[in-house]
Amino acid sequence: MTDADEDEFDPDEHAREHDPEARVRALQSLLIEKELLSSDAVDDVIATYEDEIGPLNGARVVARAWTDDAYRERLLEDGMAAASEVVDVDGDAIDLEVVANAPDEHHLVVCTLCSCYPWALLGLPPTWYKTPAYRSRAVKEPRTLLAEEFDTDLPSDVEIHVHDSTSELRYMVLPQRPPGTAGMDEDELVDLVSRDAMIGVERLGGGER
Amino acid sequence: MTADGPPASRLAALKDDEDAPVFHAPWQARAFAVAVALSDEGTYEWTAFQKRLAAEIEQVDEAAVPADGEASEAAYYRRWVAALERLLLADGVLENAELTERTREFAEGERDASEWIDGERDHGDHSHDGYDR
Known part of the structure; x- marks a missing residue:
């Protein structure tokens, strides 16, 4: 070396x-x-x-996508440009691909080489995200990893897609909007969006168990 | 919004809540910020740093993983510092001799953080022997 x-x-x-x-x-x-x-x-x-950057940024973006279909499309098309409409981030700073969970699909983000992560929207990565255990198991056995380490038991008919972040392209998960939230406004929805759901180790939207 | 039930195993032992401090020690915050600021200033491309960091991390992946969060963060940022040192030396931004000497000066207390504080800068005592600026 x-x-x-x-x-x-x-x-x-x-x-x-x-x-x-x-x-x-x-x-x-x-x-x-x-x-x-x-x-x-x-x-x-x-x-x-x-003081300024943290998962609240990502949560605001997710809540907007839950309430505005046109915004959701823009977010999935060009993640950072759409994010910059909602929070104070540079839309050109990084390439961000937002991947949307669905009833039969679950997305999980990892950086197998080191610790690439969408800082601008999620803050700095949690300790576990940087460990060899997470980085290797997320690729080799994502379903077991989610169940054993994060208590996220995905039904066998839910397909898991693992996304390997790099310094050129980072990923963020757009969780499903949880059931029973139809009456909530955007600010209330923000509180439901966890950092872990945007990494994909937690699943919102009733897909769990 | 965490899942129900106690976490099961050793990775989960590192789980902290989202209100945990961003940095666990001042030197880790500084190491992070120096690397980011240099990239912002164009001293290197972020991808060049990331590549060094990945190489450092690969070297130690086989080693035992610290079981608690503090130790794990410290181990991670030690790789971060090593990556930064290697990159700056390889790019010729810093010389080996000056880095070694300057590190010794801080380690032995000949220099301290007061050199960053305006008005407390000590102009007289620092030895600049041993390298050219």
Whole structure:
């Protein structure tokens, strides 16, 4: 894994020698010195992800799609462009494919290589999403994974589609609108949309059990 | 909106509610933000970082997975830091010697976070020996 041009540097050795706190400080310090990073940039990014970006964005998009058929079509056509109509995100920032659950279909999102995830709409991924166990089992045995780890038991006639997110294309699940919600307005519907349903480890819409 | 019943096994042990903190330690937040900010500034393409991260993660996938969330997050962000170090060195953005030296300075307390705080910047004491800027 070591390239010829960096053969003097052994990150494993480096990591054994220094705690990550010092390593990150060193990176930040050098990058600021080289004017590749402004001193505020790091704080700004942290504040944005801690305070502004989270699964509420995705929930708003889903609730709009549940109440507006034309919007739903636009969302399935071009995910980020449609999302930017509802929440404050850059419609060109990433390519997002929104995949819609149906009575006989269930979608599940994973990143098998690392942790690609639609941050702008869901915030940062949960811990389990980044584990080798989730990343491999989602592909090899999604039905068992959902049942054993997430208590999501899908009927055998519901087909599971697994989508592998990459840095070029990320996925988000459009869950089914739960039954008994006909009288709810968009704001009330937002509260029903969980992060896990938009990843696909939970199933809304009465398809469970 | 979580499913009924207790979670069954070890992956589920990592499950937290959606109100869990975004970052579990300040250094993890900083590591994340440095990588994102550099991409935003055009120092590298995000895909280049992602590729390094995937390679780092692949290396440790066979190792035992930490059973609790804190340890799992720390392990993940250690790979993140290693990916960032490797990418910046490979691209020639940073030199091996300066990174090693600067890391030592922070580890041993010769430098600290006050250098980021306006007005508390200490101009006199930092040694810049050993590398050229």
